[in-house]
Amino acid sequence: MPSIRAPGAKKSTTLTVAVKCRPLRHKERGRDIVQVIESKEVLILDPDLSKDYLDRIRNRTKEKKYCFDHAFGPDSTNLEVYTKSISSIIPEVVQGLNVTVFAYGSTGSGKTYTMVGTKDDPGLMVLSLHTVFDLIKMDKRADEFEVTCSYLEVYNEIIYDLLEKSSGHLELREDPEEGITVAGLRCIKKQMPTILGLLQVHSAGKILELLNMGNSRRKTESTEVNATSSRSHAVLEISVKRKGRNKYPNQVLHGKLALVDLAGSERATETNNAGQKLRDGANINRSLLALANCINALGKQQKKGLAYVPYRNSKLTRILKDGLSGNSQTVMIATISPADIQYHHTVNTLKYADRAKEIKTHVQRNVGVVDTHVSDYQRMIDSLQVTEVCQLKKKLAEKESELSSKPAEKAADDELSWLNIISHEISENVQERINLQKAMSELEETNLNNRSELQRLDDIISRHQAVELDGAIVKDLIARRLVILDNIRENDEAGINYQKEIEANEKQRGQLQGMIDEAVSRNGNKTYLRILSQYRLLLNAVTYINLGGGEGEEIEQFWEWLTLSFS
Missing domain, CATH: 3.40.850.10 (Kinesin motor domain)
Structure with missing residues (x-):
């Protein structure tokens, strides 16, 4: 395993x-x-x-x-x-x-x-x-x-x-x-x-x-x-x-x-x-x-x-x-x-x-x-990002060879360079969101375990005090209880900071998608814009799957759309 x-x-x-x-x-x-x-x-x-x-x-x-x-x-x-x-x-x-x-x-x-x-x-x-x-x-x-x-x-x-x-x-x-x-x-x-x-x-x-x-x-x-x-x-x-x-x-x-x-x-x-x-x-x-x-x-x-x-x-x-x-x-x-x-x-x-x-x-x-490893999802995401970017570059190169005028070639180069920058920023944004979500999940699980242990300690302390056992035992348990309370408070503060970072990440992703939408609305080269639009939707879908939103029929619909788009 x-x-x-x-x-x-x-x-x-x-x-x-x-x-x-x-x-x-x-x-x-x-x-x-x-x-x-x-x-x-x-x-x-x-x-x-x-x-x-x-x-x-x-x-x-x-x-x-x-x-x-x-x-x-x-x-x-x-x-x-x-x-x-x-x-x-x-x-x-x-x-x-x-x-x-x-x-x-x-x-x-x-x-x-x-x-x-x-x-x-x-x-x-x-x-x-x-x-x-x-x-x-x-x-x-x-x-x-x-x-x-x-x-x-x-x-x-x-x-x-x-x-x-x-x-x-x-x-x-x-x-x-x-x-x-x-x-x-x-x-x-x-x-x-x-x-x-x-x-x-x-x-x-x-x-x-x-x-x-x-x-x-x-x-x-x-x-x-x-x-x-x-x-x-x-x-x-x-x-x-x-x-x-x-x-x-x-x-x-x-x-x-x-x-x-x-x-x-x-x-x-x-x-x-x-x-x-x-x-x-x-x-x-x-x-x-x-x-x-x-x-x-x-x-x-x-x-x-x-x-x-x-x-x-x-x-x-x-x-x-x-x-x-x-x-x-x-x-x-x-x-x-x-x-x-x-x-x-x-x-x-x-x-x-x-x-x-x-x-x-x-x-x-x-x-x-048991069946699926989290790293398998990570490899699938990396593979999609690398493979689709290579396909986009290849199609853009084919369009460049068809253009005869140098100004047109220069414009295509500028568009390709801009696409590389945007794709790199989106990839970093997605990876940051993944790390933040994992960290939040770990904090939640840790706090859940801490509160469960805190409840068990309270039960043990109450039983010991009821039967008036050795005070040193109760003292050790109370000290452990204070440590757990400190851990819970620190985790709650860290969770608030993570939530702020997630909101900032979401704001940045909205700005990047806004830049892509603006480029599509300019009515530039039709083939280039069609590829760019498909790339944007692909990244949205990949992010959706990674963050736990896409399951069942929604994932199947996404793969069906991807097959029709590039056929």
Whole structure:
């Protein structure tokens, strides 16, 4: 499916980083060395309390402090992590944008619990799926939704399909339009037509069943650090295609939600693994090292300019390429352990998360059409303008050769030169009108989406205030609401300016047509005037089609007139 980009739709955004600390387990010896300060800062205490005299005098300490977009302590639930870190970007999937969420951390730090969760405390995957389907149910502006689900794992640098009972090895492919794809990966599709705003398919239950089935097939092993250690990286991708009821009936918005649960880094001296478990751990660390190298290179790229990013060193980094630096809004959830024996793992995780804050992505709405592409209309207009102008020049040249007197030839040259100038001005006028109409359409759609999100925020705020939940949540939602109101006001002002420019464009077009009408009324060369009149009508018809006025029988009548005029 070809894709187009709306003018001015691309925006740069930094990768959002959140840190979640799990509770200290009963069997873990030692003390808690992680402190979360004001939901933003993470303080790592020095694990070594037995300092010698020289260390104390010179104030040598391993204590470190980091600052992130969000920080969650051991008492935080998955719902709180979801609400504060990713709930604001999940609705963008239904609006044609890409969203990537991945969990990073050492083994036993709580990545799988954060992404998958339990029945009583569902994880980010489950909460995100419910949000997407709830938004689809509430949307009354679309004719049809198509939701596609795929679930894969990367185990020892080999890709397997978790939706197939006995999946073979799958290969990565690079598609010029779709980007990185997995050949042979099974995709579950659900057609969801809407009738009067009500969905015929109920909820995310089917996809949640597939998620549970895929998790049961995922490769896990018991180690001394974690009883159910994930030995593979899992990627759940939800694709949402939305066909709207606007003035472009074939327009399709295509958004993707990628939810990634990475395997945890581990040290063989801590896990005491041997044999296959040891080889699995080495492969896990190798792929995570490739991911860390990409994060480091992307961080340097933003600070020092262009830098080589080694995406091809691992299949994991190739799959995450779009989420790290491409067309996606990305959130990294770094999970850490508060135990003092995990000090080095915790610091390494926070170092990588701190570097990831420098990464910038370039987000753009994915818009395509099913049968007819907007660029096809543009090519048709350009072809008509170029072809018909060439025909006019050819006929004028033939008339020039028939005239014997030099004054007549000079007059013909003057007329041809004047026609070229007028045709160039009309072409510029038409192109300007097209750009203004597209910009107005984008503004209207953006304001419609802003007002819809504003209504959802008002509903959420009222519900939170009714049950007297955490005031910080309401504060964040109110701040987001003020940003949306500012965007609406700015778009309204821009719309007024665009309308003035359209009126000025219409006035200029009237002046150009008046010049042509005046030339026709002078009764000059009959053949020339007949061609000039046909050229004027042709441009009017082309403009009429481009601006959305000509459809059905009117377009057929226009082509019938064009055939008779030049036969």
